[in-house]
Amino acid sequence: MFVYERFLIAASTLYLAGKVKDDPLKIRDIINVAHNTLHRGNGPLEIGDEYWNMRDAIVQAELLIMRVLKFEVSITHPHKFMLHYLKSMEGWLGRDQWNAAPIARTAAAFLQDFHHDPSILDYAPQHVAIACISLALQCYGVRLPLIEDNDDEAWYSVFVKDLQKDRHWEIMEKVMEVYNKEPETS
Structure with missing residues (x-):
């Protein structure tokens, strides 16, 4: 398993997000923000x-992120x-x-936590939303x-008309599995 520098990945995702939203950020600005975050008080990074x-690392990390996301950067969120x-x-x-039970807050928390598992990309967003609400x-x-209660x-x-019960339970189990994973140590 490879360990990636979190500031490099953060800078690359910012750079990629700007491209996806048709509001591209200058890579020089991304580099300066990342450099200033790591080295507080220093001025902009001189070209050298x-x-x-750092520029090459950001571009390479951007390619890695694109592969991890299966080049699907314009997705519909649940x-x-x-x-x-x-x-x-x-x-x-x-x-x-x-108002008697915090259904909305709990369903939103399940959805937020499910984003920590890459399998969220394997399911239709409508189905993920239904599964999180069902759990709540x-x-x-x-x-x-x-x-x-009938079959x-x-x-x-x-x-949703196209969600089968077995698929529904599968998604709910995936959401619940997120809570059984051990936290990653850095």
Whole structure:
């Protein structure tokens, strides 16, 4: 396993993010910010061997990041689906029951934590949002009104038609596995 310098990866992701959002940042600015972060109080990095080495490292790290992301840098995030589903569920449950348990906060926390696992990229964003909401509902024992427990229809079929129950459980298990991983030591 390779260990990468975190400031190099951070600088490279900033540089790549600017490109993805059509608001490119000058690599010289990225280098100066990274250098100033590492060496507080120093002025801008002079163009020389250190500058060119850092520039080459950022470009190489950018290529690595692109490979890790499978060159899929313009993705649809599950957050917007989750927000839509939660707003609909708030009306579905009613304000009193909705306020009784922090479903939205817990579902958002599950989603945030799931971003620490690369398998989040293996699932449709709508399905990830549903799985995180399902976990939150189960944690607080909240049952949605007007939903019968049968094998034909799940509560989330109102929002997504293409999510099979076995896939739903698979995603929920992946989210829960995030909490069983040992923290990385640096």
